[in-house]
Amino acid sequence: MPASSNAAKAAKLAAKYGPHAVAAAKVVGPAAKEAVETQRKRVANRNAAFDKARGLAAGSVLRQREGDEVVFVVFAGDEPVAAYPEVVTPLADLVKRANLSQRVTPEQHDELRVSKRAGRAARKIASRAKSSTKDDPKELGSGS
Incomplete structure (x- = not known):
């Protein structure tokens, strides 16, 4: 297909659906931006937890939930030593009922x-x- 007909097709689609796309972006944009930021923070916390575990003897990481937040708990052997992100709940309480066999x-x-x-x-x-x-x-x- 020639480039000019692709450009014409794109122009027609933009004229037809452009206003709808702008309206949708206004409605969904903030929520999507927040979801992306939440995921970025989660990945950064996971990476920090595994970096910390690499420096420990028998280091491992367990993914836990505290409320709506995902927390990565770092273990040295069987002792929890850190959490990413940091939480106010004591680590022992956070992992009290956790399945420790799921540590990675x-x-x-x-x-x-x-x-x-x-x-x-x-x-x-x-x-x-x-x-x-x-x-x-x-x-x-x-x-x-």
Whole structure:
């Protein structure tokens, strides 16, 4: 498709749906911005917890909830030593009824991240291969 017809199509869509997009952004924008900021803080806290656990003997991290907040509790052996973000609740009370078998070591966390990344890359490659065979009629068997 020529670039000029793509530009014309984009202009038509912008004229048709632009006002709706602006209205939706005004309504949803602040909530979306807050959700993104919450997730950014959660990732920063998780990374800080695993960095702390790497420096400890037998360090591990347990994800807990305190109210509406996700807290990452760092353990040295079986003793809780820190929480990210910091909480007012004593660590012993925070993990009193927790399932300690769900703690994750920094090495396990790294392995999980690598395997998830590899899975995403494999799916992306498969998706690209699938879409390229759609475009090539010889691959579909319609050619001679």
